[in-house]
Amino acid sequence: xxxxKLLLDSLSHRGVDTIFGIPxxxxxxxxxxxxxxxxxxxxxxxxxxxVFMADGFSRVARxxxxxxxxxxxxxxxxxxxxxxxxxxxxxxxxxTGQVATQSMGxxxxxxxxxxxxMVPVTKWNFKLRHGGEIPSxxxxxxxxxxxxxxxxxAIDVPSDLVSREVDPDSILPYSEVEPADxxxxxxxxxxxxxxxxxxxxxxxAGGGVRWSDSxxxxxxxxxxxxxxxxxxxxxxxxxxxxxxxxxxxxxMHGRRSSQWALGESDLVIAVGxxxxxxxxxxxxxxxxxxxxxxxxxxxxxIGKNIPGVVGLAGNSSDVLKAITDxxxxxxxxxxxxxxxxxxxxxxxxxxFDLPGNPIKPQKxxxxxxxxxxxxxxxxxxxxxxxxxxxxxxxxxxxxxxVTSGGLGTMGFGFPAAVGAKIAAPDRKVVSIVGDGGFxxxxxxxxxxxxxxxxxxxxxxxxxxxxxxxxxxxxxYGNKIYAADxxxxxxxxxxxxxxxxxxxxxxxxxxxxxxxRRGLKSDVPFIADIRVDINEDILPMTPPWxxxxxxxxxxxxxxxLKIEExxxxxxx
Amino acid sequence: xxxxxxxxxxLQRTIFEFSRRNIPIGNLTYKRESDCVTMHIGVExxxxxxxxxxxxxxxxxxxxxxxxxxxxxxxKW
Numbered sequence: 001x002x003x004x005k006l007l008l009d010s011l012s013h014r015g016v017d018t019i020f021g022i023p024x025x026x027x028x029x030x031x032x033x034x035x036x037x038x039x040x041x042x043x044x045x046x047x048x049x050x051v052f053m054a055d056g057f058s059r060v061a062r063x064x065x066x067x068x069x070x071x072x073x074x075x076x077x078x079x080x081x082x083x084x085x086x087x088x089x090x091x092x093x094x095x096t097g098q099v100a101t102q103s104m105g106x107x108x109x110x111x112x113x114x115x116x117x118m119v120p121v122t123k124w125n126f127k128l129r130h131g132g133e134i135p136s137x138x139x140x141x142x143x144x145x146x147x148x149x150x151x152x153x154a155i156d157v158p159s160d161l162v163s164r165e166v167d168p169d170s171i172l173p174y175s176e177v178e179p180a181d182x183x184x185x186x187x188x189x190x191x192x193x194x195x196x197x198x199x200x201x202x203x204x205a206g207g208g209v210r211w212s213d214s215x216x217x218x219x220x221x222x223x224x225x226x227x228x229x230x231x232x233x234x235x236x237x238x239x240x241x242x243x244x245x246x247x248x249x250x251x252m253h254g255r256r257s258s259q260w261a262l263g264e265s266d267l268v269i270a271v272g273x274x275x276x277x278x279x280x281x282x283x284x285x286x287x288x289x290x291x292x293x294x295x296x297x298x299x300x301x302i303g304k305n306i307p308g309v310v311g312l313a314g315n316s317s318d319v320l321k322a323i324t325d326x327x328x329x330x331x332x333x334x335x336x337x338x339x340x341x342x343x344x345x346x347x348x349x350x351x352f353d354l355p356g357n358p359i360k361p362q363k364x365x366x367x368x369x370x371x372x373x374x375x376x377x378x379x380x381x382x383x384x385x386x387x388x389x390x391x392x393x394x395x396x397x398x399x400x401x402v403t404s405g406g407l408g409t410m411g412f413g414f415p416a417a418v419g420a421k422i423a424a425p426d427r428k429v430v431s432i433v434g435d436g437g438f439x440x441x442x443x444x445x446x447x448x449x450x451x452x453x454x455x456x457x458x459x460x461x462x463x464x465x466x467x468x469x470x471x472x473x474x475x476y477g478n479k480i481y482a483a484d485x486x487x488x489x490x491x492x493x494x495x496x497x498x499x500x501x502x503x504x505x506x507x508x509x510x511x512x513x514x515x516r517r518g519l520k521s522d523v524p525f526i527a528d529i530r531v532d533i534n535e536d537i538l539p540m541t542p543p544w545x546x547x548x549x550x551x552x553x554x555x556x557x558x559x560l561k562i563e564e565x566x567x568x569x570x571x
Numbered sequence: 572x573x574x575x576x577x578x579x580x581x582l583q584r585t586i587f588e589f590s591r592r593n594i595p596i597g598n599l600t601y602k603r604e605s606d607c608v609t610m611h612i613g614v615e616x617x618x619x620x621x622x623x624x625x626x627x628x629x630x631x632x633x634x635x636x637x638x639x640x641x642x643x644x645x646x647k648w
Contacts (some may be wrong), residue, residue, distance in 0.1 A: 119583045120591065124631040127579055144631055179631070300625035 024070020208272015
């Protein structure tokens with residue numbers, strides 16, 4: 001059997017039915033074989049955004065999305081996509097062609113050291129040494145990507161190894177890789193005791209809750225012990241935000257209710273979070289009164305950014321179940337805490353359906369929250385719109401929130417939506433993007449058109465790199481430089497030129513109708529929503545400052561002292 | 572001291588775990604025997620060991636990580 005066929009058969013054997021890729025000289029044997037298979041191939045326009053598609057697929061399907069690229073620039077272009085997947089623990093399988101083994105090291109055409117380029121941005125990577133390794137390497141790659149903390153795995157495939165026949169006798173048997181069991185629940189009795197002794201517990205749910213699909217057990221524990229649940233940006237969508245104990249996202253642009261709960265808590269149960277700087281801000285002022293139980297599948301995360309924690313290493317679902325089974329129903333005993341949380345939550349459910357023109361981003365988020373189905377998938381790009389969505393969009397029901405939270409990669413949002421829609425074709429997939437980020441990967445719009453992937457793109461268009469502008473305004477002497485675009489495309493016409501549909505919206509009263517059209521469309525659709533360039537995403541706590549440095553803007557909390565919220569119910 | 576399988580990449584990943592944490596490597600020895608490799612890495616500051624230890628342990632292919640005292644290093648190197 002030819003190496004290329006062995007490779008594709010090995011992928012099919014792992015359940016792969018879709019490959020996101022761009023062919024090139026070093027991968028043409030694989031494509032030659034693929035032409036006679038049932039595999040669906042999504043032909044991207046740029047390797048970086050094509051990896052984002054595979055990543056979006058992974059995040060929604062909770063299984064590996066596969067990218068196939070060529071050597072040299074095919075691999076170097078893919079690095080940003082793979083790094084994005086790595087930072088957010090997404091199990092992308094990245095396969096890149098390589099020059100033939102006899103040419104390696106001679107600076108051949110389109111030769112790059114893909115293996116070493118991928119080392120820092122993958123959980124593991126392989127360089128094929130002979131064709132007989134193909135099935136075992138593919139098997140190992142899938143196992144490594146999807147066990148323990150998920151992560152991308154890259155495979156470098158020299159062209160001669162897939163173009164040639166593989167001697168059947170040389171095929172290595174695949175021995176199942178069993179990663180060492182790194183779980184450690186030795187502190188479980190201590191953790192249970194801490195929960196029993198706490199009077200103001202809070203659960204902080206991170207991205208690990210989404211990956212392990214442990215939202216239901218998080219809420220079960222929350223209800224049992226009377227704990228509000230706060231999420232990180234990566235944890236958003238892991239729990240239903242319409243639950244009375246859900247307070248929304250914490251962090252730099254998070255909800256003040258969440259910041260308040262973390263500040264008041266005497267015990268934070270952190271689940272599947274790495275305590276990123278965007279969640280903690282200045283760590284010296286973070287969790288001033290709380291002890292911390294840190295649950296994570298990756299032992300290396302426990303104590304990395306927040307020291308002195310009680311660590312429980314293991315799968316979030318398993319650990320939470322073990323805790324939930326051991327703690328008694330305690331919510332009634334914490335009635336005062338639960339009542340206070342409820343008042344704070346109500347106070348923080350502000351009316352952000354801001355009227356008037358130019359359109360306020362909050363108004364757009366209000367309409368999206370109102371009109372998207374309860375099982376919609378919202379992907380975001382990176383910037384102001386991402387933080388507006390994180391703060392204001394409600395992930396109720398089975399809604400999902402897909403975002404580049406760790407690396408913060410602009411250009412991610414739209415291609416990720418394409419991958420998400422391929423993973424979940426029966427659900428509405430909406431991509432909220434800024435005009436800056438969209439222009440980094442909008443060449444993939446035609447990819448969506450030609451593959452009949454009807455994603456709906458909502459551009460929060462302020463004709464600017466809004467977050468850069470906001471930082472310049474707030475922290476760099478209000479010198480707005482290289483942030484505003486002098487020219488901006490007509491994205492509705494762009495959509496039509498690519499074979500999709502689009503509409504430009506300049507008045508708040510037109511948003512609802514535009515969103516309804518986009519949700520009904522059976523072709524890729526763009527709603528180009530022109531928003532107020534001067535509306536910043538606030539509140540905001542700069543990461544180098546504590547809560548005292550928060551800039552509140554319209555937020556009602558500006559009139560309160562955060563340490564004295566007990567009189568909120570009277571306001 | 573780091574023991575690992577001989578799959579390509581363990582050396583690069585080990586060095587990377589130091590460099591990404593801005594921990595200078597004072598000395599490094601690498602020895603491959605049959606199907607496993609042994610690395611001895613020395614750092615200048617003792618506190619840097621704790622910063623990198625857990626991250627070395629999670630590299631696929633690494634089978635054991637041991638912290639050796641200076642006297643032990645003298646005996647084993």
